[in-house]
Amino acid sequence: MTSIAEASAHLGHRLLAEPGRLPSADRPPVLDQARLIEMLRAAGLTGRGGAGFPTWRKLAAVAGAGGRPVVIANGAEGEPGSGKDRALLTYQPQLVLDGLQIVVGALGAGAAHVYLPAAAGGAIRAVLTSRRQAGLDPIAVNVHAAPDTFIAGEESAVVAAIAGRPALPADKRVRITESGVDGAPTLVQNAETLAHIALIARHGPAWFRTAGTSDEPGTFLATVGGAVAAPGVLEAGYGVPLGDLIDAAGGATTDLQAVLIGGYHGGWIPPRPDLPISRAALAPYGASPGAGIVLALPVGVCGLTETARIAGYLAGQVAGQCGPCINGLPRLADTLADLAHRRGRPGLPGEVERLSALVSGRGACRHPDGTVRLIRSGMRAFQADVAAHLAGRCLAKEGYR
Amino acid sequence: MNRLHIDWTACDGRGLCAELVPELLAEDDWGYPVARDGAAEPAVPDHLERSVRLAVDRCPALALRLVRR
Amino acid sequence: MTSALWYFGRGSGLVTLVLLTIVVALGIGARSGRTAFGLPRFVVNRLHRNAALLAVVLVLGHVLSLLFDPYAQLRLIDLVLPFVGQYRPWWQGLGTLAFDLVLAIVATSLLRHRIGARVWRIVHWLAYLCWPIALLHGLGNGTDNGTWWLWTIAMACLATVVVAVGWRWSPSFARFPQRAARRPNVLQEVR
Numbered sequence: 001m002t003s004i005a006e007a008s009a010h011l012g013h014r015l016l017a018e019p020g021r022l023p024s025a026d027r028p029p030v031l032d033q034a035r036l037i038e039m040l041r042a043a044g045l046t047g048r049g050g051a052g053f054p055t056w057r058k059l060a061a062v063a064g065a066g067g068r069p070v071v072i073a074n075g076a077e078g079e080p081g082s083g084k085d086r087a088l089l090t091y092q093p094q095l096v097l098d099g100l101q102i103v104v105g106a107l108g109a110g111a112a113h114v115y116l117p118a119a120a121g122g123a124i125r126a127v128l129t130s131r132r133q134a135g136l137d138p139i140a141v142n143v144h145a146a147p148d149t150f151i152a153g154e155e156s157a158v159v160a161a162i163a164g165r166p167a168l169p170a171d172k173r174v175r176i177t178e179s180g181v182d183g184a185p186t187l188v189q190n191a192e193t194l195a196h197i198a199l200i201a202r203h204g205p206a207w208f209r210t211a212g213t214s215d216e217p218g219t220f221l222a223t224v225g226g227a228v229a230a231p232g233v234l235e236a237g238y239g240v241p242l243g244d245l246i247d248a249a250g251g252a253t254t255d256l257q258a259v260l261i262g263g264y265h266g267g268w269i270p271p272r273p274d275l276p277i278s279r280a281a282l283a284p285y286g287a288s289p290g291a292g293i294v295l296a297l298p299v300g301v302c303g304l305t306e307t308a309r310i311a312g313y314l315a316g317q318v319a320g321q322c323g324p325c326i327n328g329l330p331r332l333a334d335t336l337a338d339l340a341h342r343r344g345r346p347g348l349p350g351e352v353e354r355l356s357a358l359v360s361g362r363g364a365c366r367h368p369d370g371t372v373r374l375i376r377s378g379m380r381a382f383q384a385d386v387a388a389h390l391a392g393r394c395l396a397k398e399g400y401r
Numbered sequence: 402m403n404r405l406h407i408d409w410t411a412c413d414g415r416g417l418c419a420e421l422v423p424e425l426l427a428e429d430d431w432g433y434p435v436a437r438d439g440a441a442e443p444a445v446p447d448h449l450e451r452s453v454r455l456a457v458d459r460c461p462a463l464a465l466r467l468v469r470r
Numbered sequence: 471m472t473s474a475l476w477y478f479g480r481g482s483g484l485v486t487l488v489l490l491t492i493v494v495a496l497g498i499g500a501r502s503g504r505t506a507f508g509l510p511r512f513v514v515n516r517l518h519r520n521a522a523l524l525a526v527v528l529v530l531g532h533v534l535s536l537l538f539d540p541y542a543q544l545r546l547i548d549l550v551l552p553f554v555g556q557y558r559p560w561w562q563g564l565g566t567l568a569f570d571l572v573l574a575i576v577a578t579s580l581l582r583h584r585i586g587a588r589v590w591r592i593v594h595w596l597a598y599l600c601w602p603i604a605l606l607h608g609l610g611n612g613t614d615n616g617t618w619w620l621w622t623i624a625m626a627c628l629a630t631v632v633v634a635v636g637w638r639w640s641p642s643f644a645r646f647p648q649r650a651a652r653r654p655n656v657l658q659e660v661r
Contacts (some may be wrong), residue, residue, distance in 0.1 A: 327431045432645055
């Protein structure tokens, strides 16, 4: 377990070091497949896009699938509360693109793509042009615009967009790593994960492990927002206490009631400053660091109403392809809205749970599951508010929060 | 293990599968199939394989596939 | 012999029309996802399919008997190319069209699993085009037009299809009226 001092010392020292620096004189290291996979396995790097899947396993799956793979840097960041990928692609695009080329080289990929919001396309194209001229990119990188939707960054939606179709999730009977863009084994990697790969390739797995915990090594980018004085993107090692992140974001502007971790598909945790931000420590609360979103909820705001608002947003962000989701999520959101507006009835919490169980696991992607995770977490974290609302009262309005 | 894979982007909730394999599937509030065992890909025991293959064949939306996991 | 072929040609044509009417009604019934007269959904589906296959057999009988009947002046080319016939070319051309459509719809249905749901669905929608063409062909080409019994049968078929299609469009058609339509959200604004 990293000590508080160690975790704090690593705030902002790696990915966000020296923003805007030109690529160093040494080219991105060229590693063969086996070496890169071994380095990433030793480093224990997990995906920073939210799912936290071991990166070496993903690469090994693509490598083992045969054929010429396709590699996609995913910078879509459809999550409203997240800004880390945008920050990384704006201030440290070289790191992300280095990581992309390292993976492309190791896997012998036939094509490389960057997928990010259209507004950032021009800047990244300029960087790619100068890299190509400097001979840094053996494989030309294609830039694709990601639409402004919540699910645009979902793995199979990314594959669809790269293939020229609308960015909607697809049925995953066959894994993307086996068959993705035009049937080729495809690696969709979050931009931040690629940046970590670039640094691990340069400095080694042991260096990577000097931050974070032994089970969850390395640093991650956190987007801290909500009731903080200086919201923004910070870097910290896993296991960093929640309070350190809040303080690094200027401190809370008022007393906090709860914190949303992992974004709109994440979970609510109590605002305990000593609570470490790691999978292990957050698991009892049904939450995980996810893609590093930290949203501070101040007192005086009704957490239940906020949860209902988020559920409403998520219901509006469905792809519209799958029956249980397009029907279930709006029903869930409406039920929560009834609760939030104190139009409660005794069976309401039971109805929320019934609908939650009904939509879970039934869809082409994990949008309904993520939404259910948030809702269940809200019903649990704000259960006092649930009881009050059912009785026609609101704790926040009455000043009890 | 044989499992039933539902392509949710194709499923139109026509209900033939729930009719042909009621031991495995029920219908939800909107007519879409729900696995009774709660799994995303419900397990298909050997004695139901024939009925499931029939459901896979008859699904009007071609949304079902029997897979080995 | 030729008059036997001629009678068979006319008779099978009329029975085909009646069968196709039943196929359309059963198809709409199958689409509704409802059980019918105590029959489970998958049986309704099978009935629709079997009636269609029977209709194919009958339309083949209709076409073959007329092919071999010298009085009908039907040539092989008329089976695939419409409006080039020697006997009432316009009305016969409609028959050709309807015949070709029936074959296309049934063939794609039998090969459904190979061609995929999307292609199958597009071709299957042509059934709504095929049936009126078949009806018009029967009314215009048949030498029995003008007889009271032909008109009666034709009107009964028309009424059946009108009622079935009317039901298809009515709000009570859906088994789950509160169900939201699945519509891929392709209207994606790019930032």
